[in-house]
Amino acid sequence: MRMLSLFVVFASMAFGQVKDADWLTYGKNLSGWRYSELDQIKTTNVKSLALEWVFQTNILGKQETTPLVKGNVMYVTGPENSAFALDLTTGRQIWKYSKNMPPGVNACCGLVNRGFAMQGDVLFKVNIESTLVALDSKTGSVIWESTIDDYKKGYTATVAPIVVKDKVIIGIAGAEFGTRCFIDAYDVKTGKRVWRFWTVPGPGEFGGESWPKDGKAYERGGGSTWVTGTYDPELNLIYWGTGNPGPDMNGDVRPGDNLFTCSIVALDADTGQRKWHFQFTPHDVHDWDATEDPVLLDIDQNGKKVKAVVMANRNGFYYALDRATGKLLTGKPYTEVSWAKGLDANGRPILVPGQDPTPTGNKACPGGGGGHNWQPTAYSPQTNLYYFSSTDGCHTYYMTNQEYLEGQWYQASTFTGEGLFPKGSIVAVNPATGDVQWRWKMVSPPSGGMLATAGGLVFSGDSFGYFFALDAKTGKPLWNKQLGGTVINAPMTWARAGRQFVTVAAGGAFFTFALPK
Numbered sequence: 001m002r003m004l005s006l007f008v009v010f011a012s013m014a015f016g017q018v019k020d021a022d023w024l025t026y027g028k029n030l031s032g033w034r035y036s037e038l039d040q041i042k043t044t045n046v047k048s049l050a051l052e053w054v055f056q057t058n059i060l061g062k063q064e065t066t067p068l069v070k071g072n073v074m075y076v077t078g079p080e081n082s083a084f085a086l087d088l089t090t091g092r093q094i095w096k097y098s099k100n101m102p103p104g105v106n107a108c109c110g111l112v113n114r115g116f117a118m119q120g121d122v123l124f125k126v127n128i129e130s131t132l133v134a135l136d137s138k139t140g141s142v143i144w145e146s147t148i149d150d151y152k153k154g155y156t157a158t159v160a161p162i163v164v165k166d167k168v169i170i171g172i173a174g175a176e177f178g179t180r181c182f183i184d185a186y187d188v189k190t191g192k193r194v195w196r197f198w199t200v201p202g203p204g205e206f207g208g209e210s211w212p213k214d215g216k217a218y219e220r221g222g223g224s225t226w227v228t229g230t231y232d233p234e235l236n237l238i239y240w241g242t243g244n245p246g247p248d249m250n251g252d253v254r255p256g257d258n259l260f261t262c263s264i265v266a267l268d269a270d271t272g273q274r275k276w277h278f279q280f281t282p283h284d285v286h287d288w289d290a291t292e293d294p295v296l297l298d299i300d301q302n303g304k305k306v307k308a309v310v311m312a313n314r315n316g317f318y319y320a321l322d323r324a325t326g327k328l329l330t331g332k333p334y335t336e337v338s339w340a341k342g343l344d345a346n347g348r349p350i351l352v353p354g355q356d357p358t359p360t361g362n363k364a365c366p367g368g369g370g371g372h373n374w375q376p377t378a379y380s381p382q383t384n385l386y387y388f389s390s391t392d393g394c395h396t397y398y399m400t401n402q403e404y405l406e407g408q409w410y411q412a413s414t415f416t417g418e419g420l421f422p423k424g425s426i427v428a429v430n431p432a433t434g435d436v437q438w439r440w441k442m443v444s445p446p447s448g449g450m451l452a453t454a455g456g457l458v459f460s461g462d463s464f465g466y467f468f469a470l471d472a473k474t475g476k477p478l479w480n481k482q483l484g485g486t487v488i489n490a491p492m493t494w495a496r497a498g499r500q501f502v503t504v505a506a507g508g509a510f511f512t513f514a515l516p517k
Contacts, residue, residue, distance in 0.1 A: 021495040023069045026115050026160040027376065028492070030231040031296035034378040035452045036493045040500035041515060042455035046469045046479045048515055052501060053091035055510045057082065062488050063505035065115040066160065066376070066449075068123075069494040074503070075137065076510060077113040077160075081127045085140060088496055091512060095140035105129050106407060107156045108176045114228065114489075115160035117168060119188055124168045126157035132170055132186055146191035148172060154179045154407045160228045164238060164269045167194055171225025175243050175261075178220035178410035183229075183240050183265070185272060195272030199223030199242045199260045206274065207259035217254045220404055222246035223261040227291040227374050232307070235324055237275055238267045239296065239309050243289035249357045249413025250285070250399045257282040262290045264309065266326060276326035278347065281315045285356050286339070286397060287413075288314040288370045295386065297379055299432040301329055310431050312377060312388040314370025317343065318434045332434030334372075334427055335392045338365040357397035357413055367395030367422050368415040369445075376449035376490040378458065383472050385428040385437055387458050389446035393422025426450075426460060428475060438475035449490025451502070459502060461487020467504050467511070483511055 018040045028034045041049060057063070061079030068075045073094060074086040081101060085094040101111070105128055117124040122143060123135040129151040134143040148170065149155040154177025161170045167185040175181060185194045200221035201207040211218040222245045229240035245254055245261040262281040265274055280290045292311050299308045299320055309323040316337035320330040328347035340349035355364045369391060377388040395415040402412040424445040428437045448461030452472060461467045467487055468480035485507015493502045503512045 018495045018498050018500050023067065023492050023494050024118055025162060026066050026117070026228045027230065027293065030162065032230040032293050033295065034376055034450060034490060035380050037454045038493055038495055038500045039454040041453065041457065041502065043457060043471055043478060045515060046457060049479055049513045050516050052512045052514045055086055055091040055093070057084065057508050059508055062110050062112050063508065064112045064489045065505065066490055066492055067503055067510070068116050068118055070118065075116050075123060077115050077125050079111045079113065083125060083140070091510070097135060097140040099127060102129050102151070105151050105156065106154060106177060108173060112158050114158060117161035117163045119163045122188065124161045124163065126159060126161065126170055128156050128158065130155040130157045130172065132168065132191065134191060144191040146186060146193065148184060152407050159226050162228055162231060163188060164231050169229065169238060171227070171240060173224045173226040175222030175224040175246050176248065176409060176411050177407060178246050178404050180219050180221050181223040181225055183225050183267065197265065197267055197272040197274065199225060199265065201259060210257040210259040212255060220246050220410065221254070221258065221261065224291065227293055230294050230296050231269065232296055232323060236269050237323070238269050239294040239323065240265055240267070241291040241294055241311065243291045244284050244287050247402060247410050247412035248287050249397060249411065250401065251283055258284070262288060264290060264294050264311065264321065266323065278321055278326045280313045280319065282348065286364060287368060290314065291374055292372055293376055295377060295379055296323060297431060299329065301432065310386060312372040314366070314373060316366045316371040318429055319347070320431060320434065330432065330434045334429060334436060335390045336365045336394065338394065357399035359399055361396040361398045363394055363396050365394035366391065367393050375447065375488070378450035378452040379431065380452040380472055382454055382456070385472065386431040387426065387428050387450045387452060389448070389460065390425050390427050391422050391445035392425055426470065426475065440470060440475040440477070448487040451491040451493060453493060459491040461491070461504060461506065465506055467506065483507070485509065
């Protein structure tokens with residue numbers, strides 16, 4: 001009995017070295033690092049990682065959410081306007097929120113949701129029919145609900161909000177339906193809209209000259225904002241990526257650069273006024289959204305620390321920008337790129353002729369969906385590496401003519417593999433130089449997002465249902481588990497009672513892992 005008591009004490013001391021740790025916002029912090037200082041699970045013991053609990057949502061569709069953890073509760077959103085509060089110890093459901101969608105909602109890429117934002121005891125999420133709702137975190141009851149815009153025009157909402165001071169910041173989807181998109185701020189207490197920034201400027205506004213003067217193209221100009229942005233409290237700037245112009249691959253009806261599509265915009269958090277913008281792909285005709293998460297970190301430039309915002313863009317280039325000015329610091333391809341020879345001093349692509357879609361088709365690299373897509377990236381200050389997934393390959397792009405009908409699909413284009421079989425990889429990049437430090441090759445395009453930890457690990461998942469851990473320094477695979485469903489979101493980690501846990505969604509379920517007691 002004495003020996004058993006001592007064992008319990010020593011085990012308690014070992015696990016007690018890990019302090020309780022929450023996950024309170026989409027990107028772990030407002031800089032979007034998705035890095036945890038938890039290190040109980042590490043390169044030397046990750047092979048012992050075991051399943052702790054599973055929660056089945058019983059809802060079909062893709063699970064693209066990042067859970068939040070606070071107190072003894074995990075908060076997750078799901079497809080079709082669903083959300084749950086789960087007991088951290090068992091995964092048992094505490095409450096469920098659901099709302100029936102109105103008829104006639106047209107969504108591009110599934111009835112998905114990417115997660116909650118939280119302030120105090122209030123949760124904020126968007127609903128697919130383009131509303132923003134505030135929920136009581138204790139009960140799941142609705143505090144207020146605000147209409148973002150009219151879903152009958154093609155607007156939908158899938159983004160995870162962020163809270164900046166007293167405002168909930170959200171983006172919008174719908175560029176494939178000929179919408180004019182925006183970034184919004186809402187009062188956390190009332191749900192009243194405080195400001196709106198149009199990602200497609202109108203006539204007479206800054207950037208309006210980059211659209212035709214006929215007054216119609218900009219109204220259908222796209223520029224969706226369906227992935228969560230980041231925030232720098234020192235500069236008081238919000239950074240948000242914008243999507244493709246509309247129609248997607250037929251640029252003949254919208255000559256010009258088509259600002260602010262395929263860009264990062266830096267906005268004053270109090271007013272929504274544009275501080276600067278950087279357009280990655282002017283006049284995009286390949287569906288190379290710049291909705292990838294803009295990550296904030298400091299990098300070395302000529303021996304000096306520079307506040308930067310970095311992005312692995314769909315167009316195949318990695319970028320680092322000065323986040324105070326938008327000036328290009330570094331730009332370098334991370335996958336096969338055929339459409340541009342490189343970037344000029346200002347970051348504008350130097351185009352290669354013959355890469356645009358045509359009625360008979362043109363091959364271009366990266367392929368449809370780009371190199372790195374929307375799935376969250378991660379940055380580790382421990383390794384000073386930036387991690388993201390890459391689809392490596394090409395497609396044949398076609399241009400078609402299409403009349404605009406309000407609320408209907410408006411892409412005027414398609415692409416096909418036709419014998420081209422893209423593969424994929426997990427990439428680790430030096431954020432200051434854009435140099436690839438390691439690349440872990442995969443047999444198919446990756447589907448999951450990234451999590452980096454102080455245990456020297458990078459976690460991710462794939463479309464075959466594997467959840468895996470890599471050595472953050474080398475990319476060496478260390479552990480994997482078959483979960484039986486596609487992993488399309490990013491894992492997250494948290495700690496309670498001296499133990500570190502890792503949670504990931506796959507198929508219609510949430511899986512939580514830990515080291516054995």
